[in-house]
Amino acid sequence: MKTESLSPIERTLKIDMQSHLLRYNVETSVNEEGQTVYKADEVRVFDPSNRNEVISAIIRDKFTADQVEAIMANYMAGDDSGQMLEYQRWRNLAKAAANGAWLKSDLEGILVEEVGSIVNNIIDVLNERNLL
Numbered sequence: 001m002k003t004e005s006l007s008p009i010e011r012t013l014k015i016d017m018q019s020h021l022l023r024y025n026v027e028t029s030v031n032e033e034g035q036t037v038y039k040a041d042e043v044r045v046f047d048p049s050n051r052n053e054v055i056s057a058i059i060r061d062k063f064t065a066d067q068v069e070a071i072m073a074n075y076m077a078g079d080d081s082g083q084m085l086e087y088q089r090w091r092n093l094a095k096a097a098a099n100g101a102w103l104k105s106d107l108e109g110i111l112v113e114e115v116g117s118i119v120n121n122i123i124d125v126l127n128e129r130n131l132l
Helices: 051-062 065-076 083-098 104-128
Strands: 002-005 012-014 020-030 036-045
Touching: 020 051, 020 083, 020 104, 036 051, 051 083, 065 083, 083 104
Parallel strands: none
Antiparallel strands: 002 036, 012 020, 020 036
16 A cells, blocks of 8 residues: 655554554655655554564465465466566565665665675586586
């Protein structure tokens, strides 16, 4: 779910006796009136300090259980078309958000580092197999 506000966005917001909204992927922009606009993705969690719950909620915000099952089955069958990479990318974003990174710029930086690491691993494997 997305939220937008003219006021700075807090990382968590208690919405009732049992649950909170946890915000991540926060970014700012300036609207036509020159006002700063804060935008964020948000998920509902019971315990925002529970890392596993936060990771699960962020993943489920993008992928249903049925979608994850299909991605896994397609990957195992060799019919992936990039779905697994997108899932893993989102999973790593969820982990980073659960570890406290909540600004979009921080999360994108973590993902860029991850892509560099993946590329290096691919190059290493290709070199080991004398394909490069």
